[in-house]
Amino acid sequence: MSTNIRIKRICDFCLQEFTAKTTRTKYCSHKCNSRAYKAGQRQSKIEKSNAETARVITTDLDKLKQxxxxxxxxxxxxxxxxxxxxxxxxxxxxxxxxxxxxxxxxxxxxxxxxxAVPIVLQRLKAVQAFPGIENCYTIGQAQSEFNISPVALYHLLHRHGIMKYSIGKFTYVPKSELDVIFKAVAI
CATH class of the missing domain: 1.10.10.10 (Winged helix-like DNA-binding domain superfamily/Winged helix DNA-binding domain)
Structure with a gap:
């Protein structure tokens, strides 16, 4: 018994539009059907191989844990x-x-x-309020004032936990904290 149904479908393999004669047709041709079948078989073999590899690895780890x-x-x-x-x-x-x-x-x-590192909760330092531009050095001013290289200044700020404040294109450092450090070094 033949049918006169004509349905527009999209091939599941090549994604091209085709006219199907039944509602169950998935592929536009026998070639696409064969290729989809082979791709499915290949994928199932790959999944089986991956599952076997994962099983072997977990088995080895279970043995090592014992x-x-x-x-x-x-x-x-x-x-x-x-x-x-x-x-x-x-x-x-x-x-x-x-x-x-x-x-x-x-x-x-x-x-x-x-x-097994013990968990140590560190107290976070409270964010310091900006002391004002008149009470701060820019990074360039601090370098020239104390005759220190940019890298050494960065390490010094990091080691002592001195806050840096970025405003616009300049970075500011509190004068009071740098003065204390460099006066202690001079003594």
């Missing part, structure tokens, strides 16, 4: 850091190790203790 002692490579996998970082921590004395011949072993509890 171990008491770890090699450098295993510790890097478990904690998500590089081998070089672990060696740096060992060289600085943050982590204790045991050597069995050429093999280096780390206790998992030592690594967990190192990464």
């Amino acid at each position: 171990r008491e002692f770890l090699s450098i490579t295993q510790a890097g996998l478990l904690f998500g850091i590089s081998r070089r970082t672990i060696y740096r921590l060992i060289d600085r004395g943050y982590i204790n190790i045991a050597k069995f011949g050429t093999r280096t072993v780390i206790r998992k509890c030592d690594l967990e203790a190192f990464f």
Whole structure:
């Protein structure tokens, strides 16, 4: 039984408009249908492979979590850091190790203790009110007044926690705070 239905559709694969003879037609041609089928098969194989890889990785991590002692490579996998970082921590004395011949072993509890940083709540300094332009040096004035380089001035302000105020195109620093620092250095 033939039909006289003519429906305008968009091909699901090539996204071109075509005239379909049934309401269930998805593709404009047999070629688009074959290509869509192959693309679906390819995508399902990729998803299956990715799922298998993820399963293997999580299985390895589960096994590592159960171990008491770890090699450098295993510790890097478990904690998500590089081998070089672990060696740096060992060289600085943050982590204790045991050597069995050429093999280096780390206790998992030592690594967990190192990464378990206590949460310290810092009090935020209250934002200081701008003391006024007459009570401030510009950055250029401070450099010439105290004969200091821009980098050294920046580090000095940062180290002592001195506020900088940007107004327009100039950056101002309180005179009183810089005077105290440079008078203390001169003594």
